[in-house]
Structure formats: C-alpha cells, structure tokens
Amino acid sequence: MKPADHIQEAQTAEAFSKQSPFFDDLDAQNPILVWMRTCVRNQMLELLHPGDSILELNAGTGLDSFFFAEKGFQVLATDLAPGMIEAMERKKAQMASPWMVKVQACSFNNLENISGSFDHIFSNFGGLNCAEDISSVISQFSRLLNKGGKVTLVMMPPFCPWELLLALKGNFKTAFRRFQKHGALSHIEGVHFRTYYYSPSYIRKAFGPKYQHLSCRGLGITVPPPYLETFPSRYPRLFRGLIRMEEKVCHTPPFSSMGDHFILSMQKKA
Numbered sequence: 001m002k003p004a005d006h007i008q009e010a011q012t013a014e015a016f017s018k019q020s021p022f023f024d025d026l027d028a029q030n031p032i033l034v035w036m037r038t039c040v041r042n043q044m045l046e047l048l049h050p051g052d053s054i055l056e057l058n059a060g061t062g063l064d065s066f067f068f069a070e071k072g073f074q075v076l077a078t079d080l081a082p083g084m085i086e087a088m089e090r091k092k093a094q095m096a097s098p099w100m101v102k103v104q105a106c107s108f109n110n111l112e113n114i115s116g117s118f119d120h121i122f123s124n125f126g127g128l129n130c131a132e133d134i135s136s137v138i139s140q141f142s143r144l145l146n147k148g149g150k151v152t153l154v155m156m157p158p159f160c161p162w163e164l165l166l167a168l169k170g171n172f173k174t175a176f177r178r179f180q181k182h183g184a185l186s187h188i189e190g191v192h193f194r195t196y197y198y199s200p201s202y203i204r205k206a207f208g209p210k211y212q213h214l215s216c217r218g219l220g221i222t223v224p225p226p227y228l229e230t231f232p233s234r235y236p237r238l239f240r241g242l243i244r245m246e247e248k249v250c251h252t253p254p255f256s257s258m259g260d261h262f263i264l265s266m267q268k269k270a
C-alpha cells in the first residue's frame with residue numbers, strides 16, 4: 001500500500017469508530033435508509049442458495065451480517081474500524097446461534113489475510129467507495145470465491161440525479177462533488193477522509209472476463225438520498241409515488257447506472 005492509503009485507512013477507521021455507538025440508531029430512524037437496505041437484502045436473497053457462505057466486506061456494525069446469519073447463512077463479517085468490530089463482537093455474544101457469524105478485523109485492502117472460500121462476497125452502502133484502487137481490491141476476489149461464486153457490491157456512482165438538482169439551488173460543491181477526479185473529501189464526526197465515486201461500467205470492467213454480469217440496478221434514482229431523511233414524513237404520498245416510479249425504471253439503462261447507490265451483482269464463471 002502507498003503511504004496515502006495508510007492515512008486514508010487511519011482516517012476512515014477513526015471516523016467510523018466514532019460513529020459506531022449510534023450507527024444502528026441512525027440507520028433505524030432513517031426511513032430512506034430502511035427502504036434502501038430492504039432493496040439490497042431482497043436482491044441478495046434472490047441470489048443466495050440455502051447454506052451459502054458469505055464474506056461481508058466493510059460490514060460496519062453487522063446489520064446485514066446478523067440478518068443473513070439469522071436466515072441460516074454462514075457469515076464472515078469484516079471491517080477496518082475497531083469501533084465497528086467491537087459492536088459486532090457484542091452482538092455476536094448475545095446471539096442464540098453465535099457459530100453462524102465470525103468477526104474479523106480486516107481492511108479490504110488486505111484480503112490476503114482472509115482464509116477460506118465463500119459462495120458470496122458482499123459489500124453494502126459505499127464502504128468500497130473508500131477504496132482509491134478499487135481494481136486491486138476486486139482482483140483479490142477470485143481466490144476467495146468458490147466455483148460459480150457471486151459478488152454483490154452496493155456502491156455510490158458519480159451520477160446522482162437528486163444531488164445534481166442542488167446545482168439549481170446554487171450548491172455547486174455538493175452537486176458536482178462526485179465528479180472530482182481524485183475523490184471528494186467526506187467527514188464523519190469531524191474526521192475527514194476521501195470518497196471515490198465509481199460507475200457500474202468501470203466496476204464491471206475491473207472484474208474482467210472471468211466474471212459474468214448478473215444484474216445492476218440504481219438505488220435512490222427518483223427516491224431522495226438518505227441525508228434528506230425528513231422527506232418521507234413531510235411528503236409521505238410523494239415518497240411512496242417516487243418508490244413506485246423508481247421500481248419501474250431501476251433495472252433499465254441509463255437509470256440502472258445512476259442514483260445515490262447502485263447494486264451490482266457479478267458471478268465468477270465456472
């Protein structure tokens with residue numbers, strides 16, 4: 001890793017550790033995030049087979065890891081931030097079936113530290129947007145996947161219609177932040193780190209010819225991004241209408257490549 005990567009890792013670890021004590025409350029209280037997470041889980045459940053094993057990258061407090069473990073899938077939950085790892089260890093200690101989840105502190109830049117192979121590699125809600133060199137992260141997946149294994153990545157693309165609308169209000173900084181060549185500066189709990197925005201086509205190319213494309217959908221195309229969390233209570237009928245509209249177009253190009261996030265699933269060829 002380059003020295004700059006170590007700085008980025010130290011800063012993301014500090015930012016997300018600081019956020020970890022109230023991460024789950026922020027998530028549960030935000031109706032847009034709740035809807036988005038349900039979309040991601042439904043997509044995963046469509047692709048998983050009974051008994052499948054999952055390697056979750058940047059698992060955070062393990063909201064999805066424990067959800068899938070309770071559905072009967074064996075999960076290895078990994079993250080970089082010590083606060084997130086502690087939160088997962090606490091949840092595991094209270095679980096009725098703790099053998100379904102293993103927790104390992106590991107950066108997705110050091111996947112050589114993971115042993116074993118998995119049926120599905122999963123990364124949710126933009127953790128991989130903290131990676132400056134996404135191609136080198138993806139190049140590690142093949143070794144970690146069983147024959148015919150799948151990958152589902154939920155990442156933030158450059159083109160987010162709601163954010164571009166902010167230009168009309170004169171907020172050019174936020175409107176165009178996703179198009180910056182060297183990533184945008186983000187901050188959580190006063191700690192700054194860089195976020196890099198990748199298009200689904202760039203990610204598909206990074207997988208190369210040994211993988212086939214399964215599906216891609218935009219998430220948060222007509223539905224506003226999660227930081228507009230009061231939108232659903234202020235405009236409940238409009239919010240429901242926007243969800244219906246999004247569900248009609250989210251798999252169709254060009255909408256499938258835009259939004260606050262996209263959900264891309266790939267499969268390693270047998």
Ligand SMILES: C[S@@+](CC[C@H](N)C(=O)[O-])C[C@H]1O[C@@H](n2cnc3c(N)ncnc32)[C@H](O)[C@@H]1O
Binds near residue numbers: 009013081126
């Ligand atoms: C927005 S949170 C998403 C957490 C979780 N996937 C979820 O959906 O709730 C991003 C996560 O990425 C993790 N992360 C950032 N850089 C990482 C790295 N290099 N390796 C592993 N995890 C990382 C952070 O610690 C944080 O937990």
